Amino acid sequence: MTTRIRRYVETDTGHRVPNHKSKCRHFHGHRYRFEAEIEGDIVETTGVSEEGMLMDFSDVSHILTVYIHDVVDHAFVVYEGDEEARNVLSGLSPEHRTVVVPFIPTAENFAKWAFEQVQPHIQTAYGNRLRLVAMHVRETPKSWASWYA
Ligand SMILES: [Zn+2]
Known part of the structure; x- marks a missing residue:
């Protein structure tokens, strides 16, 4: 028996x-x-805030905010090998938020990147089994990519 939860964050x-x-x-x-998809066991410790949960949704949201949203929101993500784009971006003022990544920024590669950003932080204080099983990325309403552990 296993339970899964999902929580997402959005960025421009x-x-x-x-x-x-x-x-x-x-x-x-x-x-x-x-969108993070987490699998695991429900906290059974009596009287704690997370009783009956895998992990508090607000804690998942906080992780997604810090390690994804705050990194790429209102930023331009550019592949390190994209010399043409990097030249253009380097001419902008230093406040411009450019994020250089070692991959072509497709939805598929963003899903793997986001998984690796979030995975180390998925835990509770109660020792219940928890595992990030997938990161799903919607690029347009019709287009999604998923990375699975
Ligand atoms: Zn695009």
Whole structure:
């Protein structure tokens, strides 16, 4: 028997896919949704705040906010190998939020990145079994990618 919970955070994030055959090579952005899926056992410790929960949704939300939202929201994410885009971005004022990553910023790669950002922080104080099983990323209302452990 196992239970799963999900919680998401949304960001407004710019990117481009430098080698794309069509319009995704242009600078643009999306309202991304990063949704964590967590599996585990329910806390049975009597009288604690998390009794009856896998993990407090607000604690999951806090982790998503700190390690995903606050990193890429209102930022432009650029692949370290995208020299053309990096040259353009380096000409902007230092306050411009540019995030250089070692991968082409597709939904698939964002899902793996977000999983690795969040995974080490999924825990409670009660020793119940908890595991981040997937990170789901919505790039558009019709387009999702998932990374599974
Ligand atoms: Zn895009």
